[in-house]
């Protein structure tokens with residue numbers, strides 16, 4: 032912000048936010064931001080729409096900021112970002128006497144499949160309006176959607192800019208977009224101090240966070256590259272730590288666990304070695320409330336396998352709720368990106384020299400895949416399913432399809448009931464979404480997109496079929512919820528942090 036009115040605008044905005052109690056602090060249970068970050072501070076700009084006098088003042092300041100910083104004739108239209116940006120965009124468009132559109136987070140999925148609603152003229156210079164931004168990352172999606180639809184987007188206006196994450200301006204700058212805002216956390220902090228809002232200790236805590244939002248209370252102990260195989264070094268570091276992640280082959284993981292003699296050291300192991308061990312908590316909190324509680328207190332946590340997580344999450348609720356008998360015959364296959372196959376497989380795919388690798392490839396055809404024991408045990412099946420994994424020529428993403436006949440299920444249970452049981456079971460799970468039955472809008476012209484959960488810790492579950500034959504499909508990122516995302520989720524639970532800290536459910 033540059034204009035001469037800016038200090039007045041920033042102060043007034045901060046005063047409004049404070050007076051309307053739109054400024055929240057919670058250092059014990061942090062808020063989860065859209066970016067997936069945990070934050071002890073939160074601004075509720077949505078609340079402003081219910082206060083007409085405050086709203087009018089803010090919109091008047093928005094108008095003068097936009098005219099001052101962008102120009103009087105530099106904008107042809109105003110677009111609001113779904114959802115919170117839309118009312119503010121409407122008021123600003125009205126004040127500037129400009130057309131308005133709104134942008135969905137993703138295309139509607141059916142009908143015109145539109146992501147932009149309203150009339151957009153090719154080449155129009157569009158100002159994107161949102162309520163606020165933390166690290167600006169979700170703005171990129173909106174700008175790109177507008178540009179794809181033919182707009183020129185050079186400016187984003189928000190009422191509030193956190194201005195504490197280094198990348199909030201740079202990620203926009205990289206795509207040629209400038210950020211404009213009425214106020215930042217620094218304005219709120221200054222005004223809160225001068226008007227004696229909140230007690231000094233709270234403001235002190237908040238200020239510490241604002242100055243170093245990325246710094247958490249974790250100290251990372253690293254082993255020197257050339258000491259990775261030095262047992263004494265590994266023993267010393269593991270026993271100094273409160274928590275150690277083991278990302279090793281099974282034999283090395285077992286050996287590392289024998290090195291632990293500090294009773295306070297928690298181990299989170301990503302190998303197959305301990306996933307069926309009764310002294311280890313299986314790191315899938317969505318299994319049941321009791322499982323989540325167990326992970327919170329466990330000293331040994333085994334992170335589930337990628338195929339296993341997707342399979343168990345599809346099947347376990349059906350057995351737990353008595354809809355599927357434990358001896359139900361199941362056949363399942365998984366399609367996975369090649370990053371799950373380790374360094375050698377990644378190199379083979381990336382060299383691009385073997386034409387056979389362009390086709391999907393079945394493997395583990397002895398029907399003894401190493402995830403079968405945990406799949407059987409944690410789904411609570413009486414016998415292992417028939418399971419065939421398939422690796423294909425894409426880097427990451429995984430979908431496990433499980434097939435069964437309704438005649439083996441409880442009487443009267445068809446695919447709709449299977450979907451309903453899964454939807455209810457995961458209703459409050461932050462990382463699991465169960466699609467409506469036969470959700471064709473989730474398909475791309477009838478085809479399933481395996482990679483939709485990539486770069487998230489999310490699992491999407493689908494049910495398709497008819498009264499006789501049913502399939503469930505669970506998709507996840509094999510590098511997210513299928514591996515390191517799951518490990519972080521377990522760490523968050525074990526350390527008493529917000530379960531979603533550092534993770535995201537949004538692609």
Ligand SMILES: O=P(O)(O)OC[C@H]1O[C@H](OP(=O)(O)OP(=O)(O)O)[C@H](O)[C@@H]1O
Nearest residue numbers: 065113114115164165166167168169170
């Ligand atoms: O820090 P940024 O990446 O810029 O994201 C900030 C946006 O996230 C929140 O909305 P949300 O995405 O939760 O959507 P909603 O308005 O539909 O609830 C918030 O209201 C902002 O609009």
